Amino acid sequence: MPSCLLECPFGLNLFLSMSLARLRRLMLHIKLANQMHTIQDLGRFGFASQGVAHAGPMDSIAACWANHLLRNPVTCPMIEIGFGGFVAEFVEDVNFAITGAWGEISLNGYPLAGPGAYPAPAGSELRIGQLDSGLFTYLAVDAGFEVHPILGSVATCQRDLLGGLHQTGASLSSGDALIYQKTKLMAAQLMPRRYLESYSNPLVCEIIFRVTDNFESAAFDQFLHQSYKVSQEQSRMGYRLHGQSIINASSPRYSVPIPLGGVQITPSGQPIVLMRDHQSLGGYPLLGTVTRRSLGQLAQRRSGQQVSFRAVSLDEARVDFVRCQKFFGDFR
Structure with missing residues (x-):
């Protein structure tokens, strides 16, 4: 030595x-x-x-x-x-x-x-x-x-x-x-x-909408019928998207548990998609939850890339999740 x-x-x-x-x-x-x-x-x-x-x-x-x-x-x-x-x-x-x-x-x-x-x-x-x-x-x-x-x-x-x-x-x-x-x-x-995935193409994310009185039906339609751009505010906690502001978003009276992949609507009407290191409670209204597969695809998108959304049922999302679990032996 x-x-x-x-x-x-x-x-x-x-x-x-x-x-x-x-x-x-x-x-x-x-x-x-x-x-x-x-x-x-x-x-x-x-x-x-x-x-x-x-x-x-x-x-x-x-x-x-x-x-x-x-x-x-x-x-x-x-x-x-x-x-x-x-x-x-x-x-x-x-x-x-x-x-x-x-x-x-x-x-x-x-x-x-x-x-x-x-x-x-x-x-x-x-x-x-x-x-x-x-x-x-x-x-x-x-x-x-x-x-x-x-x-x-x-x-x-x-x-x-x-x-x-x-x-x-x-x-x-x-x-x-x-x-x-x-x-x-x-x-x-x-x-x-x-x-193989192509991360350069525009992405269509699958989302399970949440039944809530924080949004009127027009807000869900507006969310689905527009494209967003990934902003520069990207982190392991969440990705902020930019697009036309969502209407009629009212905040809950208290903080509520929020899930991985949750889509929160900020006071400005812009969505935030919650990523892996997100906080467990939040006060912004929750529009829905992005499926686990789509969440990973979104995570690979860079600032300025286009993202849109497609509604799926909970059963459809569950079928895809179980398929991934069977293929890989585990999936979370």
Whole structure:
């Protein structure tokens, strides 16, 4: 051990942690990351009554595909990479899958052919640069990353200071090391083309309307017969949309529980769609709830992209949700 490390407690701790990881020889070394790069699983459910957010992946379909391609349980921890700008080294052999938003993505300097599962020999470097389509990319490895769960989930929620690599809600940063299991390398396998999403096209979101006296019937018709644009106010808590103001919106007399995917109408008449880290109570009137599949598709849309809505029944939404659960083995 270098003598200088003995004189620096931080250096000693870093040396010991890195040495332990190398002894296990199973590490993903993060070289470049930003605050939108987080550890996620399918989310933290059952604690909304205590004010705890669901967290989990912004696009749950793309996240499930990352684990599904590796034949992992879809609940395995993965990395959500928002807005590109990610570099990491696979210290030991492992198979990985990458799905969701796409753009300048390469392994050892060679562009990857598309969303799919790939072998990464020891020392391989993965780079995710500028994204051309979508906002959130998902990285999974065989058997998932080893991360300690909090309240039954490893999902990172910066708002609640829960989850993630250090169990504090912090995003990943340069120098972080994630443990994984070394596996036998396999041949590359692309995601079937029929399941690929185009995040550049205008989106039609499915919504289940809520029976309420906060809106007249004309408000529902107005909502369905116009297009909105995604605003620049996008976060893991919610996406604000811009369009013609919804009429006749009156606020409830008190705050009420609000669901994941809920569509609230602000006093200005503009909608907000609640995302994974949304608060559990709200006072804005609730127009309805976007289906889980559509919510992930909306999460991948950038500022300025067009979004419209189509009403579906609760039974229709439930059928699609159950279909996803059966296909992936789990879905939330």
